Amino acid sequence: EDQVTQSPEALRLQEGESSSLNCSYTVSGLRGLFWYRQDPGKGPEFLFTLYSAGEEKEKERLKATLTKKESFLHITAPKPEDSATYLCAVQSQKLVFGQGTRLTINP
Amino acid sequence: GAGVSQSPSNKVTEKGKDVELRCDPISGHTALYWYRQSLGQGLEFLIYFQGNSAPDKSGLPSDRFSAERTGGSVSTLTIQRTQQEDSAVYLCASSSRTLSSYEQYFGPGTRLTVT
Numbered sequence: 001e002d003q004v005t006q007s008p009e010a011l012r013l014q015e016g017e018s019s020s021l022n023c024s025y026t027v028s029g030l031r032g033l034f035w036y037r038q039d040p041g042k043g044p045e046f047l048f049t050l051y052s053a054g055e056e057k058e059k060e061r062l063k064a065t066l067t068k069k070e071s072f073l074h075i076t077a078p079k080p081e082d083s084a085t086y087l088c089a090v091q092s093q094k095l096v097f098g099q100g101t102r103l104t105i106n107p
Numbered sequence: 108g109a110g111v112s113q114s115p116s117n118k119v120t121e122k123g124k125d126v127e128l129r130c131d132p133i134s135g136h137t138a139l140y141w142y143r144q145s146l147g148q149g150l151e152f153l154i155y156f157q158g159n160s161a162p163d164k165s166g167l168p169s170d171r172f173s174a175e176r177t178g179g180s181v182s183t184l185t186i187q188r189t190q191q192e193d194s195a196v197y198l199c200a201s202s203s204r205t206l207s208s209y210e211q212y213f214g215p216g217t218r219l220t221v222t
Contacts, residue, residue: 031209034210034211036213041215042215042216043111043198043214043215043216044150045213046210046211046212046213049210087149087150089150094152094155094166095152095209095211096152097150098149100149
Protein backbone atom coordinates (compact mmCIF):
# COMPACT_ATOMS: atom_id res chain seq x y z
CA GLU A 1 0.00 0.00 0.00
CA ASP A 2 1.32 3.44 -0.94
CA GLN A 3 2.17 5.56 2.09
CA VAL A 4 3.38 9.10 2.67
CA THR A 5 4.64 10.39 6.02
CA GLN A 6 5.50 14.03 6.59
CA SER A 7 7.55 15.44 9.43
CA PRO A 8 7.43 17.45 11.53
CA GLU A 9 3.68 17.89 11.97
CA ALA A 10 4.24 21.52 12.87
CA LEU A 11 7.22 23.85 12.69
CA ARG A 12 7.69 27.37 14.02
CA LEU A 13 10.56 29.46 12.68
CA GLN A 14 11.70 33.03 13.02
CA GLU A 15 11.76 35.12 9.89
CA GLY A 16 15.01 34.42 8.08
CA GLU A 17 15.59 31.07 9.82
CA SER A 18 16.11 28.42 7.16
CA SER A 19 14.89 24.82 7.62
CA SER A 20 13.65 21.72 5.81
CA LEU A 21 10.44 19.72 5.73
CA ASN A 22 10.57 15.96 5.20
CA CYS A 23 8.36 13.67 3.15
CA SER A 24 9.06 9.93 3.38
CA TYR A 25 7.25 7.61 1.03
CA THR A 26 6.74 4.02 -0.01
CA VAL A 27 5.12 3.50 -3.36
CA SER A 28 5.01 0.90 -6.10
CA GLY A 29 5.85 2.56 -9.36
CA LEU A 30 6.40 6.25 -8.60
CA ARG A 31 5.01 8.44 -11.37
CA GLY A 32 5.68 11.67 -9.56
CA LEU A 33 6.06 13.34 -6.19
CA PHE A 34 4.20 16.59 -5.66
CA TRP A 35 4.44 19.44 -3.19
CA TYR A 36 1.44 21.65 -2.49
CA ARG A 37 0.88 24.65 -0.27
CA GLN A 38 -2.46 25.05 1.50
CA ASP A 39 -3.59 28.24 3.19
CA PRO A 40 -6.44 28.13 5.73
CA GLY A 41 -9.83 27.90 4.06
CA LYS A 42 -8.38 27.32 0.60
CA GLY A 43 -7.62 24.40 -1.65
CA PRO A 44 -4.06 23.14 -2.10
CA GLU A 45 -1.91 25.19 -4.46
CA PHE A 46 0.50 23.27 -6.69
CA LEU A 47 4.20 24.02 -6.12
CA PHE A 48 6.45 21.34 -7.64
CA THR A 49 6.58 17.97 -9.35
CA LEU A 50 9.63 15.71 -9.03
CA TYR A 51 9.91 12.58 -11.13
CA SER A 52 13.24 10.91 -10.41
CA ALA A 53 15.86 10.62 -7.69
CA GLY A 54 18.38 13.44 -7.79
CA GLU A 55 15.95 15.91 -9.31
CA GLU A 56 15.64 19.38 -7.79
CA LYS A 57 13.16 22.20 -8.39
CA GLU A 58 13.27 25.78 -7.08
CA LYS A 59 10.76 28.56 -6.71
CA GLU A 60 11.63 31.74 -4.85
CA ARG A 61 12.64 30.70 -1.32
CA LEU A 62 11.63 27.06 -1.80
CA LYS A 63 13.67 24.16 -3.14
CA ALA A 64 12.41 20.59 -3.43
CA THR A 65 14.69 17.57 -3.70
CA LEU A 66 14.00 13.88 -4.22
CA THR A 67 15.70 10.61 -3.31
CA LYS A 68 14.39 7.07 -3.73
CA LYS A 69 12.78 7.14 -0.28
CA GLU A 70 12.11 10.75 0.61
CA SER A 71 11.76 14.32 -0.50
CA PHE A 72 12.77 17.50 1.24
CA LEU A 73 11.30 20.95 0.92
CA HIS A 74 14.01 23.42 1.87
CA ILE A 75 12.93 26.90 2.90
CA THR A 76 15.65 29.54 2.77
CA ALA A 77 15.31 32.79 4.72
CA PRO A 78 11.53 32.42 5.06
CA LYS A 79 9.11 35.31 5.42
CA PRO A 80 5.83 35.44 7.36
CA GLU A 81 3.89 35.02 4.09
CA ASP A 82 5.45 31.56 3.73
CA SER A 83 3.30 30.44 6.67
CA ALA A 84 0.98 27.66 5.44
CA THR A 85 0.49 23.91 5.52
CA TYR A 86 2.77 22.14 3.07
CA LEU A 87 1.46 18.88 1.62
CA CYS A 88 3.44 16.14 -0.07
CA ALA A 89 1.79 13.59 -2.36
CA VAL A 90 2.96 10.64 -4.44
CA GLN A 91 1.38 9.40 -7.63
CA SER A 92 1.32 5.75 -8.60
CA GLN A 93 -2.19 4.54 -9.44
CA LYS A 94 -3.66 7.33 -7.34
CA LEU A 95 -2.42 10.50 -5.70
CA VAL A 96 -1.76 9.72 -2.02
CA PHE A 97 -1.26 12.67 0.33
CA GLY A 98 0.66 13.00 3.54
CA GLN A 99 -0.85 14.70 6.57
CA GLY A 100 1.07 17.90 5.94
CA THR A 101 3.46 20.11 7.88
CA ARG A 102 1.99 23.26 9.37
CA LEU A 103 4.67 25.95 9.02
CA THR A 104 4.54 29.21 10.96
CA ILE A 105 7.04 31.99 10.32
CA ASN A 106 7.16 34.59 13.08
CA PRO A 107 8.22 38.14 12.16
CA GLY B 108 -7.32 31.65 -17.13
CA ALA B 109 -10.08 30.43 -14.84
CA GLY B 110 -9.19 27.84 -12.25
CA VAL B 111 -11.30 25.08 -10.74
CA SER B 112 -14.49 26.43 -9.20
CA GLN B 113 -16.76 24.80 -6.65
CA SER B 114 -20.18 25.63 -5.32
CA PRO B 115 -21.49 26.26 -2.82
CA SER B 116 -18.52 27.44 -0.76
CA ASN B 117 -20.36 26.55 2.44
CA LYS B 118 -23.28 24.22 3.07
CA VAL B 119 -25.05 23.58 6.35
CA THR B 120 -27.58 20.77 6.30
CA GLU B 121 -29.58 18.72 8.74
CA LYS B 122 -28.75 15.10 9.39
CA GLY B 123 -30.64 12.85 7.00
CA LYS B 124 -30.95 15.39 4.18
CA ASP B 125 -29.34 14.94 0.75
CA VAL B 126 -26.76 17.42 -0.57
CA GLU B 127 -25.22 18.11 -3.97
CA LEU B 128 -21.82 19.67 -4.42
CA ARG B 129 -20.69 21.04 -7.77
CA CYS B 130 -17.30 21.25 -9.45
CA ASP B 131 -16.34 23.11 -12.63
CA PRO B 132 -12.89 21.93 -13.75
CA ILE B 133 -10.33 23.86 -15.75
CA SER B 134 -11.40 23.94 -19.39
CA GLY B 135 -9.75 21.16 -21.38
CA HIS B 136 -8.76 19.07 -18.38
CA THR B 137 -9.84 15.50 -18.95
CA ALA B 138 -9.31 14.19 -15.42
CA LEU B 139 -11.42 15.21 -12.42
CA TYR B 140 -11.00 14.14 -8.80
CA TRP B 141 -12.98 14.50 -5.59
CA TYR B 142 -11.29 14.49 -2.17
CA ARG B 143 -12.47 14.93 1.37
CA GLN B 144 -10.47 16.77 4.04
CA SER B 145 -11.60 16.44 7.61
CA LEU B 146 -10.36 18.74 10.37
CA GLY B 147 -6.71 18.00 11.07
CA GLN B 148 -6.67 15.15 8.56
CA GLY B 149 -4.99 14.66 5.22
CA LEU B 150 -6.79 14.57 1.91
CA GLU B 151 -8.86 11.42 1.39
CA PHE B 152 -9.42 10.31 -2.20
CA LEU B 153 -13.06 9.73 -3.09
CA ILE B 154 -13.56 9.30 -6.84
CA TYR B 155 -11.75 9.92 -10.14
CA PHE B 156 -13.07 10.54 -13.66
CA GLN B 157 -10.84 10.27 -16.74
CA GLY B 158 -12.36 11.13 -20.10
CA ASN B 159 -15.05 8.65 -21.12
CA SER B 160 -13.66 5.80 -19.01
CA ALA B 161 -15.61 4.28 -16.14
CA PRO B 162 -14.91 6.28 -12.97
CA ASP B 163 -12.68 4.94 -10.21
CA LYS B 164 -15.06 4.87 -7.24
CA SER B 165 -12.74 2.97 -4.92
CA GLY B 166 -12.48 5.80 -2.39
CA LEU B 167 -16.18 6.37 -1.80
CA PRO B 168 -16.79 5.62 1.90
CA SER B 169 -20.33 4.27 1.54
CA ASP B 170 -23.16 3.81 -0.95
CA ARG B 171 -24.63 7.11 0.27
CA PHE B 172 -21.94 8.83 -1.80
CA SER B 173 -22.15 9.08 -5.58
CA ALA B 174 -20.79 11.33 -8.28
CA GLU B 175 -21.36 11.98 -11.93
CA ARG B 176 -19.65 13.98 -14.59
CA THR B 177 -21.77 15.29 -17.43
CA GLY B 178 -20.35 15.95 -20.87
CA GLY B 179 -16.83 15.40 -19.65
CA SER B 180 -16.87 18.70 -17.77
CA VAL B 181 -18.95 19.64 -14.73
CA SER B 182 -19.17 17.11 -11.90
CA THR B 183 -21.66 16.73 -9.05
CA LEU B 184 -20.94 14.87 -5.82
CA THR B 185 -24.12 13.73 -4.07
CA ILE B 186 -24.34 12.63 -0.47
CA GLN B 187 -27.63 11.02 0.51
CA ARG B 188 -29.01 10.83 4.05
CA THR B 189 -26.14 12.90 5.42
CA GLN B 190 -24.57 11.98 8.74
CA GLN B 191 -22.56 14.14 11.14
CA GLU B 192 -19.37 12.29 10.22
CA ASP B 193 -19.81 13.57 6.65
CA SER B 194 -18.90 17.06 7.88
CA ALA B 195 -15.67 18.01 6.09
CA VAL B 196 -14.27 20.13 3.30
CA TYR B 197 -14.90 18.51 -0.07
CA LEU B 198 -12.24 19.41 -2.63
CA CYS B 199 -12.34 18.96 -6.37
CA ALA B 200 -9.25 18.90 -8.59
CA SER B 201 -8.64 18.60 -12.30
CA SER B 202 -5.67 17.55 -14.37
CA SER B 203 -4.69 17.41 -17.99
CA ARG B 204 -3.04 14.03 -17.43
CA THR B 205 -0.57 14.38 -20.25
CA LEU B 206 2.26 11.88 -20.54
CA SER B 207 4.59 14.17 -18.63
CA SER B 208 2.21 15.81 -16.23
CA TYR B 209 0.03 14.56 -13.43
CA GLU B 210 -0.30 17.88 -11.62
CA GLN B 211 -3.71 18.35 -10.11
CA TYR B 212 -5.17 21.80 -9.66
CA PHE B 213 -7.58 22.24 -6.80
CA GLY B 214 -10.69 24.31 -6.30
CA PRO B 215 -11.36 26.24 -3.07
CA GLY B 216 -13.54 23.48 -1.66
CA THR B 217 -17.04 23.21 -0.21
CA ARG B 218 -17.25 23.21 3.58
CA LEU B 219 -20.08 20.86 4.55
CA THR B 220 -21.51 20.96 8.06
CA VAL B 221 -24.11 18.38 9.05
CA THR B 222 -26.06 19.36 12.16
